[in-house]
Amino acid sequence: MHLILGEHHKKLLEDASRLSESFGLEYWRGVYDARRFPEEYWSKLSALRFPGIILDSRYGGLGLGLVELVLITERLAAGGAGLGLYAMLSNNLAGLVIQQYGSESARALLPRVVRGELLIGLAFTEEEAGSDAFAIKTTATKGDEGYVLQGEKMFVNNVGRATHYLVMARTSQPTEGRRSHGLTLFLVDSNSSGISYAYLSKMGLDYLTTGRMTLDNVYVGREMVVGNVDEGWKAIVNALNADRIAYAALAVGAGRLALNIAVDYAKRRRVFGREIGGYQAIQFPLAASYAELEAAWLLTLNAAVKFDKGESSDVDACLCKYLATEAAFRAVERSMQTLGGHGYLRDYHVERLFRDVLLLKSGPITQELALAYVAQRGLGLPRSF
Ligand SMILES: Cc1cc2nc3c(=O)[nH]c(=O)nc-3n(C[C@H](O)[C@H](O)[C@H](O)COP(=O)(O)OP(=O)(O)OC[C@H]3O[C@@H](n4cnc5c(N)ncnc54)[C@H](O)[C@@H]3O)c2cc1C
Numbered sequence: 260m261h262l263i264l265g266e267h268h269k270k271l272l273e274d275a276s277r278l279s280e281s282f283g284l285e286y287w288r289g290v291y292d293a294r295r296f297p298e299e300y301w302s303k304l305s306a307l308r309f310p311g312i313i314l315d316s317r318y319g320g321l322g323l324g325l326v327e328l329v330l331i332t333e334r335l336a337a338g339g340a341g342l343g344l345y346a347m348l349s350n351n352l353a354g355l356v357i358q359q360y361g362s363e364s365a366r367a368l369l370p371r372v373v374r375g376e377l378l379i380g381l382a383f384t385e386e387e388a389g390s391d392a393f394a395i396k397t398t399a400t401k402g403d404e405g406y407v408l409q410g411e412k413m414f415v416n417n418v419g420r421a422t423h424y425l426v427m428a429r430t431s432q433p434t435e436g437r438r439s440h441g442l443t444l445f446l447v448d449s450n451s452s453g454i455s456y457a458y459l460s461k462m463g464l465d466y467l468t469t470g471r472m473t474l475d476n477v478y479v480g481r482e483m484v485v486g487n488v489d490e491g492w493k494a495i496v497n498a499l500n501a502d503r504i505a506y507a508a509l510a511v512g513a514g515r516l517a518l519n520i521a522v523d524y525a526k527r528r529r530v531f532g533r534e535i536g537g538y539q540a541i542q543f544p545l546a547a548s549y550a551e552l553e554a555a556w557l558l559t560l561n562a563a564v565k566f567d568k569g570e571s572s573d574v575d576a577c578l579c580k581y582l583a584t585e586a587a588f589r590a591v592e593r594s595m596q597t598l599g600g601h602g603y604l605r606d607y608h609v610e611r612l613f614r615d616v617l618l619l620k621s622g623p624i625t626q627e628l629a630l631a632y633v634a635q636r637g638l639g640l641p642r643s644f
Contacts, residue, residue, distance in 0.1 A: 311373030313328050342463075398429050408479060464615055503576040507562070513615065524597060544596070
């Protein structure tokens, strides 16, 4: 795979770099300390229409592919945002599902998704349905004009700020041999009557609220069913692969940010009369991370290229998500060690990345499930999930 960057790529990457430069690491530290949504960043990012990179131009999107989403994500993450890009990724990926499978009324929302006025989250997970996504218990019962949703979703992001959620609910029982049958996807307005939240207190991603969402007799009009009834899984399966590839890019970017911080520090910090970057105990782990991140990046670009060509990419998506997460985690850990005790301080920014990058081991797919996919679909071993 050899990706040649055209002029339009260069222009996009320049836009992303300029955006990053105007929001340095101190901005992000402030946002995390205040535990608030990065409004200013979101507003500038939205002006570039980055919430709609992969959405059609007829909806105001940039009309580009996953390759471009991945390039921009990596550049922004490495430029200082780290894992601060949840909303950008969720608008792009939820938007893609709505664009492909939504009704006219649902698609009418897309221009506002692209402009960042609407924020769409993904509410699939439940307490008893994480890795085992088909175990969803939330039900949707058909009425005259629409559906009534009842149940509880877990790990719902941007609670209190998201305007809509893609919610997966059970409309009928699975059929023999097809556990994915009977699930339906709904686009739910977060202001609908019957929705309530309980905030979850978490380790990192302090800029993002995460909650448990109760749906108590929530009415959703028929026009907000996304895809076919009982076949909601088909509507998201493509976007799930795109999501994993995009998160691999996020991992590579966050890893590179940590590596850059460490290299910069290693050149400046003097111990025993010389800069620590001259010691091989400091150099080699950083050089190893450089190599690991490069390899993960090539795998990620490869997966994105295949995705854009319409070639099956679920193994590729899991491979790059797995490897990029491992590479990013090691880069952040090594960066912490390079900074010594200073790495533990908030002022030096790496501890924030350390807390955030750990999430990638569990989401959007756990490392174990990513390997289980690769084992089954890539190696032909028995299915274990
Ligand atoms: C901050 C945050 C944000 C999130 N955002 C979203 C979101 O936007 N939308 C959403 O729907 N969900 C979201 N999630 C949920 C996330 O996708 C799940 O946490 C993840 O899928 C794992 O589910 P679980 O926590 O229930 O773990 P479990 O499924 O209970 O798994 C527990 C452990 O067992 C392992 N395991 C399970 N089955 C197997 C197997 N067959 N083989 C090997 N190992 C196995 C898992 O890998 C894991 O290590 C988020 C989670 C967090 C923490």
